[in-house]
Amino acid sequence: MPPALDLLNLPDADVVALAQQGRDAAFRELIRRYERPVFSLIYRMVRDRELAEDLAQDTFIKVLNHIDRYRPEFKLSSWLFKIANNVAIDHLRRRQLETVSIDGSPHAQTSDAIEATSFDVVGQQESALDELEARELGTAIERAISSLRPEYRSCIMLRHVEGRSYEEIAATLDLPLGTVKTYIHRARHELRTALEHVREGSK
Amino acid sequence: MNHRHLLPDEIDLLIDDEVGFGVAPLKAHIRDCDHCRAQVDDARRVLAALEEVPHFSPSHTFANKVMAQVPVFVPWHVTARDTVARWLPQSRSARVAVAALATSAASVLTVAILWIATQTDVLVLATSAAGDQIQNLVYNAGRDVLATVFGDQVFAIIQHTGTVGIAAALLGLVTTAGASIAGLRALAAVSSRRRA
Numbered sequence: 001m002p003p004a005l006d007l008l009n010l011p012d013a014d015v016v017a018l019a020q021q022g023r024d025a026a027f028r029e030l031i032r033r034y035e036r037p038v039f040s041l042i043y044r045m046v047r048d049r050e051l052a053e054d055l056a057q058d059t060f061i062k063v064l065n066h067i068d069r070y071r072p073e074f075k076l077s078s079w080l081f082k083i084a085n086n087v088a089i090d091h092l093r094r095r096q097l098e099t100v101s102i103d104g105s106p107h108a109q110t111s112d113a114i115e116a117t118s119f120d121v122v123g124q125q126e127s128a129l130d131e132l133e134a135r136e137l138g139t140a141i142e143r144a145i146s147s148l149r150p151e152y153r154s155c156i157m158l159r160h161v162e163g164r165s166y167e168e169i170a171a172t173l174d175l176p177l178g179t180v181k182t183y184i185h186r187a188r189h190e191l192r193t194a195l196e197h198v199r200e201g202s203k
Numbered sequence: 204m205n206h207r208h209l210l211p212d213e214i215d216l217l218i219d220d221e222v223g224f225g226v227a228p229l230k231a232h233i234r235d236c237d238h239c240r241a242q243v244d245d246a247r248r249v250l251a252a253l254e255e256v257p258h259f260s261p262s263h264t265f266a267n268k269v270m271a272q273v274p275v276f277v278p279w280h281v282t283a284r285d286t287v288a289r290w291l292p293q294s295r296s297a298r299v300a301v302a303a304l305a306t307s308a309a310s311v312l313t314v315a316i317l318w319i320a321t322q323t324d325v326l327v328l329a330t331s332a333a334g335d336q337i338q339n340l341v342y343n344a345g346r347d348v349l350a351t352v353f354g355d356q357v358f359a360i361i362q363h364t365g366t367v368g369i370a371a372a373l374l375g376l377v378t379t380a381g382a383s384i385a386g387l388r389a390l391a392a393v394s395s396r397r398r399a
Binding site: 021022023024027028031032035036037039040043052053056057060061064065141142145156160161163184185188189191192195 | 211212215218245246249250252253254256257258259260261262265266268269270272273274275276277278281
């Protein structure tokens with residue numbers, strides 16, 4: 001029996017090193033540290049609790065089964081968020097559940113392309129779930145977040161909920177720094193617009 | 204700067220608390236412009252609300268469900284280290300005593316080995332006897348294996364060819380077994396990669 005370890009006070013890199021040595025408690029500590037942020041990110045992406053839990057499980061299983069490949073120069077949380085974002089985006093693409101923006105594709109360069117990729121503020125599933133989701137999540141901000149494009153949503157969540165820098169988000173999501181800044185800028189603008197009526201009502 | 208309102212990019216610079224030459228005029232502008240100050244305050248309020256959204260918790264069985272699908276392997280060197288650690292006493296004085304005992308035993312063994320190495324005749328005799336014993340053991344074991352694998356009749360033919368025949372048959376057997384194991388491992392690796 002190895003000596004008891006105070007895992008709670010160890011930095012991530014040390015806990016990962018213990019997991020690489022096959023310590024079951026270290027695996028559980030990593031799950032305990034990141035289950036809520038990872039689950040929250042995915043939940044806000046897919047807006048379905050059961051599905052979010054399945055995808056969060058997939059995320060942890062992928063990461064923990066390849067813990068021997070972890071590189072200490074990369075933050076573990078960034079790796080987890082990267083996988084979490086990928087599984088959520090993959091799922092949304094497969095199921096075509098994406099909520100879409102009135103602004104069209106962020107990659108659209110011409111006015112025709114923007115128009116061709118523009119949709120209503122909410123998708124089909126969104127309109128059906130709209131009120132229920134808003135009530136369930138409780139606040140207008142949650143509703144506003146859920147109306148963002150998935151790409152914007154993950155960027156804005158990592159920036160303002162997880163407190164990541166632009167550079168970290170770019171590395172985590174494998175996006176150019178300029179794209180991350182654009183996504184966050186557009187997401188902020190859409191959030192301000194979406195919340196305008198709430199703020200005006202409260203004035 | 205004072206003749207126009209702030210652009211959205213400039214508002215972002217302020218709410219990101221960016222520093223630099225370009226930011227000072229923006230700050231100066233919002234001190235004088237009520238409209239732009241209201242825009243910045245508004246943006247800050249939205250982001251403050253965003254930063255306060257809570258984390259959601261998965262079900263309480265989440266960790267168990269994940270761990271059910273994460274096989275935990277303990278590397279051999281960790282197992283060896285744990286085993287040694289388990290046998291070592293906890294107190295410092297007891298560890299010192301164990302270390303002294305181990306050092307003494309290692310010294311005695313080293314001296315004994317060095318003494319034997321100096322006795323050339325004894326060493327040659329012992330090596331020769333051990334060599335004969337090992338040769339007989341390997342020969343008998345190989346003969347038993349071949350007789351079991353190929354049957355008595357085939358073995359009689361192999362035996363007829365003498366030691367070379369037995370050695371060739373054994374080599375063929377070992378090569379076939381090795382190739383089979385390597386093939387099975389490759390199949391398992393491919394299957395594991397597909398699952399991943």
